[in-house]
Amino acid sequence: MSDPVIAIVGAGPAGLRAAETLALAGLRPVLFDEAERPGGQIYRQPPPGAERPGAAIYGLEAGKAQAVHAILPTLGERIDHRAGTLVWNVFEGRLDTLRAGAFAHQPFDRLILATGAMDRVIPFPGWTTPGVFTLGGAQIALKAQGVSIGRRVAFVGAGPLLPLVAHQYAKAGAEVVAVLDVTPFGAKLRSAAGMLAQPSTLAKGLYYVARNALGRARRASGVRAIRVEGEGRVAALAWTDHKGAEHRVACDAVGASFGLRSESQLADLAGCTFAFDALTRQWAPVRAPDGRSSREDVFLAGDGAGIGGADVAELQGRRVALTVLQDVGRPVDVAEVARLDSALARQAQFRAALEGAYPYPEHLVAAVADDEILCRCEGVTAGALRDVVRHKGAAEVNRVKAFTRIGMGRCQGRVCGHAAAELVALERGCPVEDAGRLRGQPPVKPIPVLGGFS
Amino acid sequence: MTAAADAPLFHRLASRAGPLVSFTIDGAPATAQAGDLLMTAILLNRPALRRFEFGEAHRAGFCFMAACQDCWVTLADGGRVRACTTLVRNGMAVLIDGDARV
Numbered sequence A: 001m002s003d004p005v006i007a008i009v010g011a012g013p014a015g016l017r018a019a020e021t022l023a024l025a026g027l028r029p030v031l032f033d034e035a036e037r038p039g040g041q042i043y044r045q046p047p048p049g050a051e052r053p054g055a056a057i058y059g060l061e062a063g064k065a066q067a068v069h070a071i072l073p074t075l076g077e078r079i080d081h082r083a084g085t086l087v088w089n090v091f092e093g094r095l096d097t098l099r100a101g102a103f104a105h106q107p108f109d110r111l112i113l114a115t116g117a118m119d120r121v122i123p124f125p126g127w128t129t130p131g132v133f134t135l136g137g138a139q140i141a142l143k144a145q146g147v148s149i150g151r152r153v154a155f156v157g158a159g160p161l162l163p164l165v166a167h168q169y170a171k172a173g174a175e176v177v178a179v180l181d182v183t184p185f186g187a188k189l190r191s192a193a194g195m196l197a198q199p200s201t202l203a204k205g206l207y208y209v210a211r212n213a214l215g216r217a218r219r220a221s222g223v224r225a226i227r228v229e230g231e232g233r234v235a236a237l238a239w240t241d242h243k244g245a246e247h248r249v250a251c252d253a254v255g256a257s258f259g260l261r262s263e264s265q266l267a268d269l270a271g272c273t274f275a276f277d278a279l280t281r282q283w284a285p286v287r288a289p290d291g292r293s294s295r296e297d298v299f300l301a302g303d304g305a306g307i308g309g310a311d312v313a314e315l316q317g318r319r320v321a322l323t324v325l326q327d328v329g330r331p332v333d334v335a336e337v338a339r340l341d342s343a344l345a346r347q348a349q350f351r352a353a354l355e356g357a358y359p360y361p362e363h364l365v366a367a368v369a370d371d372e373i374l375c376r377c378e379g380v381t382a383g384a385l386r387d388v389v390r391h392k393g394a395a396e397v398n399r400v401k402a403f404t405r406i407g408m409g410r411c412q413g414r415v416c417g418h419a420a421a422e423l424v425a426l427e428r429g430c431p432v433e434d435a436g437r438l439r440g441q442p443p444v445k446p447i448p449v450l451g452g453f454s
Numbered sequence B: 001m002t003a004a005a006d007a008p009l010f011h012r013l014a015s016r017a018g019p020l021v022s023f024t025i026d027g028a029p030a031t032a033q034a035g036d037l038l039m040t041a042i043l044l045n046r047p048a049l050r051r052f053e054f055g056e057a058h059r060a061g062f063c064f065m066a067a068c069q070d071c072w073v074t075l076a077d078g079g080r081v082r083a084c085t086t087l088v089r090n091g092m093a094v095l096i097d098g099d100a101r102v
C-alpha cells in the first residue's frame, strides 16, 4: 500500500513543525505556502536580494527563527515543499492550487491547515489614507525589506504587537513619535501576574514596554477617538485621553491594529464546524487539544484556528502531526505526546491572561461614524451597513454582505469582517456572536480568470 | 514637519549592497534595489501605489502580507500584480496616475 498523502497548508512555525515531525516519521508531506520562502509571519524571511543577518531582523527571536528556517534545508527531499503556491479552494478531498499562473489539484488523505493570522482591523477616521498600515504590515516592511513606513511614525492599537513593533522600529533607527494603547492600563495590570509567570514570544512587547526604550515618543494608554489627519497623505494622528482632553502629534505614517484574527477560510471550505471564542472575540474552527477539527480528515495547527502566538504554533504543529501519524497507523512516541500536551496546557493559561490584558476596544467600534469607510476594497460605509440592519432586517453579516457588498470585495472580508459583525451587533443590541460570521467562499484570494481577476 | 505632498512614503533604514534596479512610474524613471518588493520600490519613490477605483483617493497598501489585496498595481503592459508579493524588476513600467483607463 502506498503512503497516505498528507497535505499541509502554511509554512509558518506551525506548518513547518508539523511537516518536520511527519518527515522524521518517514512520510513525505506536501507543504504549500503562497510565500516563496518558509517562515510564516513572525519568522518571515526577506526575499532574495534583501537578506540581512538574523539578529538584525528577529532580535531576541533570532535563534528560534533560525531553527524554524533550518527545517526545510535539513530535511531536503523528505518534504515536498510547494513554495509560491496559493491554495484557493478545498473541495472533496482535494486542494485547488495556483502557482505562477498555473492551476493544479492536490488530492489528500489528510489535510493539516496551518494558515496563520493577520491583524484585526477597526475603522477610524482617516484609516484608508495612504501611509496608514496595520501593525503587522509595519513590522513586515521592516523585517522583510529594511524600510520604515514613514519618517515620523505613530503607532496605535491594542495587543502585544503594539509595543513590540514600536520597539523594533525605534531599535532600527526609525523616529517613533507616539505609541498609543487603546486599552486602559488597569486591565493590563490585572493580568500582569499571569503573564510574568509564563513569558512567551507573543508577550515580548511587554518586556519592551518595561525597558522604556522608546526615547521621546509620546506614550499613552486608554486613548479614545483616534483619527488620522491629512489629505492624500498622513499629516497627524489625533486622539482623546481618558479625561477627554484632545492630543495631536505630527507624523507621516501610522501603524494601527487591534489584536489578531485567524485566517480560517480554508477550514470553512473544508466543512469544519466553527465556534465562537469569547476570549478572543472571534469565530474559529473547533479544535481539540490534539489538533483534530470536527472533520476526520482535517487537522488544525497554529494561529489559523485561534490565536496563540509563535511558540504555541510550533508546539501545535508537532502535536497535530503526532495525531495524524496515529490515525494513519504509524508508531507514535507517547512520552512526546504527553510532553507536548502539558506544554500546550501551560500556554493556554498564559494565553487567557494575555487576552484578558487586552480586552476588545468596543469604544472604537461604537464611535464609527456613518460616513466612515468600512469596506476598504470598495469604499462601502458603516452607514450602509446600519441602514440595511435597520431597514431591511439584515440581522447577520451574510445578509449585510448580500445587500451592501461588505465582505464581498477582493479581501473577502478579511479586513472588514470583524468590524462588520461588531457593528451589526451594536445596531441590533445583541451579542456579537449572534451577528454571525462571513462564510468563506472560493477562491479565498484573487485568482486570474478569463479577462481579468476574480 | 508635514511631508511634501509628493514626498515618498517609505524610508530605507537598513542599507545593503547589491545591484540597482531601474523601472518607471507613470513614465518617469525610478530606482530601486534588487530584493525590493514592488510595494517597497514604489513607496520609496512615491506617496502612494495606485488610485482607488471607487472614489477620489489613492491607496498605498495596508497589510503587507497578501491578505488585504489593497496593493494591486497596474503595469503599462496591462498586467496587474500584487505589489507586496512581487519583486521589482528592471524595465517594469508602473502606472499610478498615468493610466487613463483606470
Ligand SMILES: Cc1cc2nc3c(=O)[nH]c(=O)nc-3n(C[C@H](O)[C@H](O)[C@H](O)COP(=O)(O)OP(=O)(O)OC[C@H]3O[C@@H](n4cnc5c(N)ncnc54)[C@H](O)[C@@H]3O)c2cc1C
Binding pocket: A009, A010, A011, A012, A013, A014, A015, A032, A033, A034, A035, A039, A040, A041, A042, A043, A085, A086, A087, A088, A114, A115, A116, A117, A118, A119, A135, A136, A137, A139, A140, A161, A164, A201, A202, A203, A260, A263, A266, A301, A302, A303, A304, A308, A309, A310, A311, A313, A444, B065
Ligand atoms: C504581521 C504579523 C506579525 C506578527 N509578529 C509576531 C511577533 O513578532 N511575535 C509573535 O509572537 N507573534 C507575532 N505574530 C503572531 C503570529 O501569527 C504567530 O506568532 C505565528 O506567526 C503563527 O504561526 P503560524 O504557523 O500559525 O502562522 P503564520 O506564521 O502566519 O504562517 C501561516 C502561513 O500560511 C500561509 N498561507 C495561509 N493561507 C494560505 C493559502 N490559502 N495558500 C497558501 N499559503 C497560505 C501564509 O503565507 C503563511 O506563510 C504576528 C502576526 C502577524 C500577522
